[in-house]
Amino acid sequence: xxxxxxxxxxxxxxxxxxxxYQVYYRVRKxxxxxxxxxxxxxxxxxxxxxxxxxxxTGDGETFVFLGxxxxxxxxxxxxxFPKLWLYNxxxxxxxxxxxxxxxxxxxxxxxxxxxEGNPPLQGNxxxxxxxxxxxxxxxxxxxxxxPNEVKSLWVRSxxxxxxxxxxxxxxxxxxxxxxxxxxxLVFVGTYLGGTDGDRWLRKGMALLDREIHEQFLSDGAxxxxxxxxxxxxxxDLADLIALGQSTGLPELKQRLGDWEKRLQxxxxxxxxxxxxxxxxxFFNDATLGIAPTVEDLERYMAxxxxxxxxxxxxxxxxxxxxxxxxxxxxxxxxxxRLLVDLAPVGPDYQPGHAHADTLxxxxxxxxxxxxxxxxxxxxGEGPERQRQRSTAAHNTVEVDGxxxxxxxxxxxxxxxxKPFGVELSESDDSVALSxxxxxxxxxxxxxTHSRRWKASDGLLEITDMLDGSFKEAVAHWHLHPDVxxxxxxxxxxxxxxxxxxxxxxxxDGGSAEIVKSDWHSGFGVSKPSxxxxxxxxxxxxxxxxxxxxx
Numbered sequence: 280x281x282x283x284x285x286x287x288x289x290x291x292x293x294x295x296x297x298x299x300y301q302v303y304y305r306v307r308k309x310x311x312x313x314x315x316x317x318x319x320x321x322x323x324x325x326x327x328x329x330x331x332x333x334x335x336t337g338d339g340e341t342f343v344f345l346g347x348x349x350x351x352x353x354x355x356x357x358x359x360f361p362k363l364w365l366y367n368x369x370x371x372x373x374x375x376x377x378x379x380x381x382x383x384x385x386x387x388x389x390x391x392x393x394x395e396g397n398p399p400l401q402g403n404x405x406x407x408x409x410x411x412x413x414x415x416x417x418x419x420x421x422x423x424x425x426p427n428e429v430k431s432l433w434v435r436s437x438x439x440x441x442x443x444x445x446x447x448x449x450x451x452x453x454x455x456x457x458x459x460x461x462x463x464l465v466f467v468g469t470y471l472g473g474t475d476g477d478r479w480l481r482k483g484m485a486l487l488d489r490e491i492h493e494q495f496l497s498d499g500a501x502x503x504x505x506x507x508x509x510x511x512x513x514x515d516l517a518d519l520i521a522l523g524q525s526t527g528l529p530e531l532k533q534r535l536g537d538w539e540k541r542l543q544x545x546x547x548x549x550x551x552x553x554x555x556x557x558x559x560x561f562f563n564d565a566t567l568g569i570a571p572t573v574e575d576l577e578r579y580m581a582x583x584x585x586x587x588x589x590x591x592x593x594x595x596x597x598x599x600x601x602x603x604x605x606x607x608x609x610x611x612x613x614x615x616r617l618l619v620d621l622a623p624v625g626p627d628y629q630p631g632h633a634h635a636d637t638l639x640x641x642x643x644x645x646x647x648x649x650x651x652x653x654x655x656x657x658x659g660e661g662p663e664r665q666r667q668r669s670t671a672a673h674n675t676v677e678v679d680g681x682x683x684x685x686x687x688x689x690x691x692x693x694x695x696x697k698p699f700g701v702e703l704s705e706s707d708d709s710v711a712l713s714x715x716x717x718x719x720x721x722x723x724x725x726x727t728h729s730r731r732w733k734a735s736d737g738l739l740e741i742t743d744m745l746d747g748s749f750k751e752a753v754a755h756w757h758l759h760p761d762v763x764x765x766x767x768x769x770x771x772x773x774x775x776x777x778x779x780x781x782x783x784x785x786x787d788g789g790s791a792e793i794v795k796s797d798w799h800s801g802f803g804v805s806k807p808s809x810x811x812x813x814x815x816x817x818x819x820x821x822x823x824x825x826x827x828x829x
Contacts, residue, residue, distance in 0.1 A: 288693035292627045300451035309446040317438045318473035335376045346803020356402040369404040370412040374420040407447040411463035418466040441467040454629040461486035499544030500604035506559035510570030516542045517579045547588040554643045555614040561652040564632035568801045598710035600703040607712040609734045614646035621701045621714040631690035635682035637716045638730045639673040648759040654799035660689040683718035709735040724748035741822040752815040760808040788820040789813045
C-alpha cells in the first residue's frame, strides 16, 4: 500500500504525454526499416573533434568507468557488469578523448567491434540515451577523417542507429535525455545529407528550439538544478555552437547568437555555485569526475571565440539570490563562500535527479570545504542510493525520521517540498538569506521548516524554526573528510581545517554528538568523514559558526 501511495504521488505530477508515451513504447517496439542509401555532406573544415580533453578510459582491453576497472572481453552486454557501467562502454567517449588522434587504430577497432557485437536493436547500446551519446561521438570521429577513411559499414550503421533513435525519442522521460536525443539528431543530420539526413536535422532543430527554451531558466540554470548536469548540458551547447561554426549550415548559424548567450549565462550560474576550490557543490545528483568542469568549459569557449563572463570579486560580505533557480550565495573577501538551496527539487514532471535537500547548504572557509552535502557514489536502486538522496545525508533538518521530499526507487520523487518566502536582505555589515518549505506538512504534526542564514564578518548564524508539532527533529552538519572535529562540550565544537585554521561551531537550542559518516566525491568513491547530529530541544535551533581571518 505504501508503494502504491508513492507511485500515485509520483505519477500525478507527470504530463499526460509522458504517460501516453510510456504506454506507447511498451506496446510499439522499434523495428528495422528499409533505409535509403546514405548521402554524406561534403567534409567540412574545423569539424568539432576531440574538444573534450578527458583522458581515455580504456585501452581496448580494460576500461575504467564510475570508479570501477574491468576487463573487456568483447561482450558489450555482459550481465556480470552493472548496467550503468555497460552504458558508459557503449557511449564510446574514447573516440574523442585526449590523444584520440594518436590511437586511430584502436578507435577503428572499437567502432568495428561495436558493430559486430551489437546487431540492430539488440542490447543496451540500442537504448535511446546510449544511441544519442554514441552517435555524436561517431559523427565527431568520422567528421575529422578524410572521406576515404570512413568505411561504408560505419555509415550504414550510423544510419540504422539514427533511425532507431528517431523511433524512441524519450518523450516519456523528457529533460536532459530528450535534449541529448535532439542534439544527436542534429549531429547526424548535419553529417548525413539526403532525405533522411535532412529530416533528422529538421526534427532535431525543432526539438532543440523547444527544449532549450524550456530547460534553461532565465538566470542560466538548467531546470533539473544539478551542478553536475549543468556542466554536461553547457557542454552540449558548446558542441552545438562548434557544429554551427564548422558547418556553416544556415539552420545552425541563425541560432548561434542565442546559444552563445545561454552558454554564457549558464557558465556564470555554474561558477556561482562552485566552491572556491573551483569544483561543483553537491546539490541533488552531483559528484566530481563526471561532467566537464568550469575550466573545461572556459577552454572550449576560448576555442569557439565565445567570451567568458568575468568572475565577481568582492571586498565585503555580499549576497546573491539567483531566481528562478532558487540558489543563494554569500561571499566573503577571504575565499569564504556559503551556498544555499532555496530551490524547488526540479521540474515537477521530471525530478529524477533530485535529493531531499531543501534548505541545505555548503560552506567553504579559507578556500577549503567545511560543510558538505554527502554527494553520490552510485545510481540505480538500493538502500545506499536511497540513503544518499535522503535528508539526513544533507546539511538540513530531518523531522520525525522522515525525508523532506519522498525520494524513492533510485530516481523517483512522490510528495516533494516546495520552498516559499524566499528572500535576500542586506544591511551595512551583514547579509541574510531565508526561506521556508512545506515538505513536512504531510506529517501528522503539519510542520513547516524555516531557515535563516545571517552572514557577517567572521560569523555565520543559521536559525532553524519548526512550526508545528513533532516528536523529534535533528539537524545534520556534514564535515569534509579533511576537517577534524573535537567537542568542547555538548553545545560547542572546534573544527580544525587542513590549512591549520580553527573554526568554532556552537548550538543554542539543541545538543549535538559527533557521528561517523561518508563523503562521496566520485562514483565508486566513499571517503570516511564526520558529521554533527544535533537534536532539537524545542522548536528553535541556532547554529553559530565563527572564525578569525587573522
